[in-house]
Amino acid sequence: MARIVFDLDGTLIDSAPDIRSIANTILFESGLEPITLEETISFIGNGASVFVEKMRAARGVPEDDHARLLQAFQDRYDSYFELTAPFPNVREALAHLRVAGHRLGLCTNKPMHATRAVLSHLALSDPWDVVYGGDSLDRRKPDPAPLLAAFAEMGNGPCLYIGDSEVDAETAERAEVPFLLYTEGYRKTPVDQLTHRAVFSDFAELPELVQSQLAVQA
Structure with a gap:
C-alpha cells in the first residue's frame, strides 16, 4: 500500500475566510483598512510570519510593527474555526x-x-x-x-x-x-x-x- x-x-x-477574519481584526485594531479574501488567499502558503509580512506590506505598516502583529495573529490562530x-x-x-x-x-x-x-x-x-x-x-x-x-x-x-x-x-x-x-x-x-x-x-x-x-x- x-x-x-x-x-x-x-x-x-x-480556512481562508477565518484567516481573513483574524487579519482584519488585527488591522481594525490598528486603524487600518481590511484585506479582501483574494488578498488573503494570495498571502497564504509560507506560514504565519510570511502571511503577516505580506499583510503588513499591503497596508503600508512598518517592519517595526511585525513582531506585534505576528503575536496578535498567533494569539487568535488556534481558535478561529467558525468559517x-x-x-x-x-x-x-x-x-x-x-x-x-x-x-x-x-x-x-x-x-x-x-x-x-x-x-x-x-x-x-x-x-x-x-x-x-x-x-x-x-x-x-x-x-x-x-x-x-x-x-x-x-x-x-x-x-x-x-x-x-x-x-x-x-x-x-x-x-x-x-x-x-x-x-x-x-x-x-x-x-x-x-x-x-x-x-x-x-x-x-x-x-x-x-x-x-x-x-x-x-
Missing part, C-alpha cells in the same frame, strides 16, 4: 483511502498546535499516521525536509504528495516524489506552469486517481 501525504490549508480545508470547513468530499476520500489500506500523513506549514486544534474542531484527527506542522522541524516547506521526514516515519511503500499550491509543487519536486495537484485551493499560478503528475478538482476523483498513479509506479 502507498504512503500518501497531504497539505492542509487550501487542500483539505478551506473553516473541509472541501467537498474530503471526508469520504480519506475514509476510502484508509479502508483501502493506505497510510495517510499531513505536512503543513501551519504551526502544530493550530493544526491539531483545527483537525479536532473539524473531527479530522483520526485518519493520520503522522502529522508534521510548520514548526515540527527547523525547516518548513518548500524545503523538502518535513515532507521527507513524514514519508520516512510512515515506513516503506510508494509515495504520493497531494497539495494545492506553488509551495507544494516545489516541495514535491525537491523531494523527488510524485505530486497530485488539487486545483480548487489557493494556487495563483496556472496549472501548466507547475510540476505535477496529475490534477483533480473534486476529492471524489481522488481514490481512483491514486490507484491509477500507483499502477504507473508499479
Whole structure:
C-alpha cells in the first residue's frame, strides 16, 4: 500500500475566510483598512510570519510593527474555526483511502498546535499516521525536509504528495516524489506552469486517481 501525504490549508480545508477574519481584526485594531479574501488567499502558503509580512506590506505598516502583529495573529490562530470547513468530499476520500489500506500523513506549514486544534474542531484527527506542522522541524516547506521526514516515519511503500499550491509543487519536486495537484485551493499560478503528475478538482476523483498513479509506479 502507498504512503500518501497531504497539505492542509487550501487542500483539505478551506480556512481562508477565518484567516481573513483574524487579519482584519488585527488591522481594525490598528486603524487600518481590511484585506479582501483574494488578498488573503494570495498571502497564504509560507506560514504565519510570511502571511503577516505580506499583510503588513499591503497596508503600508512598518517592519517595526511585525513582531506585534505576528503575536496578535498567533494569539487568535488556534481558535478561529467558525468559517473553516473541509472541501467537498474530503471526508469520504480519506475514509476510502484508509479502508483501502493506505497510510495517510499531513505536512503543513501551519504551526502544530493550530493544526491539531483545527483537525479536532473539524473531527479530522483520526485518519493520520503522522502529522508534521510548520514548526515540527527547523525547516518548513518548500524545503523538502518535513515532507521527507513524514514519508520516512510512515515506513516503506510508494509515495504520493497531494497539495494545492506553488509551495507544494516545489516541495514535491525537491523531494523527488510524485505530486497530485488539487486545483480548487489557493494556487495563483496556472496549472501548466507547475510540476505535477496529475490534477483533480473534486476529492471524489481522488481514490481512483491514486490507484491509477500507483499502477504507473508499479
